[in-house]
Amino acid sequence: MPRRVPLPPDLVSRPFSVGEATALGLTPGRLDGPDLVIPFRGVRDRRVPEPLTLEQRCRQYAVRMKPWQFFSHETALALQGVPVPRHPYVVRIHVASHRPQREPRLIGVVGHRLQTRDDAWVEVSGLRVEHVVRAWRQAGMTWPMDDLIAAADHIVGRTTLASLDDLRTELIVMKGRGARRLLRALDDVRAGSESPEESRLRLILGRAGLPEPEVNWVLRDENGRHVARLDLAFRKWRVGAEYDGRHHELDERQFARDVDREADVRRQGWELVRVLRHHLRGDGRAAVRLVREALERRGWRP
Structure with a gap:
């Protein structure tokens, strides 16, 4: 079996045009080699096993x-x-x-x-x-x-x-x-949301008739010390709601920081509702129920 002609160094790590490759001496046969793909007409790229990003x-x-x-x-x-x-x-x-x-x-x-x-x-x-x-x-x-x-x-x-x-x-x-x-x-746009899930949670709660929260509001103690930044803060009722994607569920140090942070929030007289991914499934009624119950415990009435 004849040895495959190596690609010129300039073409190894990027997609390239057929015209560019031909000008560098590659033949049509080489451009149809099994190590190359044709993503678009007139374009070649190295074949890789994993799916490509956008x-x-x-x-x-x-x-x-x-x-x-x-x-x-x-x-x-x-x-x-x-x-x-x-x-x-x-x-x-x-x-x-x-x-x-x-x-x-x-x-x-x-x-x-x-x-x-x-x-x-x-x-x-x-x-x-x-x-x-x-x-x-x-x-x-x-x-x-x-x-x-x-x-x-x-x-x-x-x-x-x-x-x-x-x-x-x-x-x-x-x-x-x-x-x-x-x-x-x-x-319905509010500056400050840090993820699409936070935005969706805010919209779901609003459409359910709950009061509008402040977005990423900073909770401070009586001395002005930063305690926590809350995804959604219902200040009048001292209720915070946060989306938790469980990115750190296997990270013990992050889990410990989350527990300490939540304790700090509660020491300031606040109730913190943690909304998980499954609470937002479908129409998000599980998330609405959790936040509604917390607000009602703090005196809010529809």
Whole structure:
């Protein structure tokens, strides 16, 4: 069996175009070798056993991306760290251009030809990505309402990419299909939520008729010492609610810190409700019951 021709060093650790490889002397036979995959027409990459991340798939497509194209919609949000809908939802690769330039038409890519506008894309790790404000509006066409709110919570609270006014201005300027729905979503956005689960918990409690909490409120003792930052704080009734994803359930030191922190909170006269993942399943009624009972114990009445 003839020995396989090694790839040039510059092509070993990244996807590359067929044209680039041919210019470096690789033959069509070598480009069809079993150690390479064809993620998109005209592109080759090293074959790896594990599933690729969204960023890795976008890097494969970027090899053939035209200068006027950029990643848009939910792809742009995900690449900028904005939370996306939960499993089993799978983020697809969206690539857009502005008229009159052409969008891609390729299997595995959702192409968009957007109305004529000045470019606003940003560069994220070398990839051209639609500005987060525009991408959030674009995702509004297909995402569920709670996922849009959670994404906006993140954008205005955990990043410096945009403000609530920026999101609102984009909707007013662009108008069009879905703008009214997105404006309604902005009414429920609260800066400060640190995870989509926290946002979902807040929304579920509010829709159940419970009072609106303060988000990530800092509890201090009588001397002003920081005691804890509570995901959701119902100050009037001294009740806190927190989502616990159980990321540290096997970490003894983290578990001990959590127990000590909860004791500190209770010493300040507060009741802390810990909401676990299974409490949020379905319509979240289990989470509502836990928080409602705590509030009622502290004197709240519907």
